[in-house]
Amino acid sequence: MKKFATTIIAGALTLAPAAMAEDLKMATVAPGTSGYLTMSTMATLVNTNQDQHNISVDATGAAAKHMIELAKGDLDFALTAPVIFQLMSKQKAMYQKLDEAPELAKNLRLVYWFPWGPVHFITHSEDGLTRWTICAVKPSFLARQAVERGIPDMHG
Numbered sequence: 710m711k712k713f714a715t716t717i718i719a720g721a722l723t724l725a726p727a728a729m730a731e732d733l734k735m736a737t738v739a740p741g742t743s744g745y746l747t748m749s750t751m752a753t754l755v756n757t758n759q760d761q762h763n764i765s766v767d768a769t770g771a772a773a774k775h776m777i778e779l780a781k782g783d784l785d786f787a788l789t790a791p792v793i794f795q796l797m798s799k800q801k802a803m804y805q806k807l808d809e810a811p812e813l814a815k816n817l818r819l820v821y822w823f824p825w826g827p828v829h830f831i832t833h834s835e836d837g838l839t840r841w842t843i844c845a846v847k848p849s850f851l852a853r854q855a856v857e858r859g860i861p862d863m864h865g
Contacts, residue, residue, distance in 0.1 A: 735764050736773075773797075776813075
């Protein structure tokens with residue numbers, strides 16, 4: 710009887726880890742943004758429709774930093790944009806001082822794509838921010854790039 714009980718317990722311990730969900734870490738941009746909504750919805754759908762994986766969402770930090778964390782294996786998923794990947798792989802802009810950026814970029818893979826276009830820009834109507842030139846007065850990489858490239862103003 711003792712041998713039988715030991716076998717059952719050992720068998721139960723062997724099966725227990727297989728029944729537990731694998732924890733996966735996802736990083737995204739701040740709550741309230743389109744990126745956060747998309748990524749948190751993905752995590753919710755995954756978590757509620759299967760038992761093998763559990764995705765936890767961290768909505769802190771910046772996409773450029775998330776790319777480094779993802780490439781180093783500290784994250785399992787992250788939100789980014791094609792331009793950020795290209796800057797990382799060419800060691801440009803915010804990655805210019807990171808010597809390992811091009812090698813780290815080789816560790817990244819695309820899971821899925823959603824058709825946002827470059828970025829969604831939304832402001833409060835009372836802010837009066839309806840033209841890129843208004844935004845470009847203050848230090849802003851995005852507004853400066855928009856003005857230089859002739860991207861249409863934000864009417865509507």
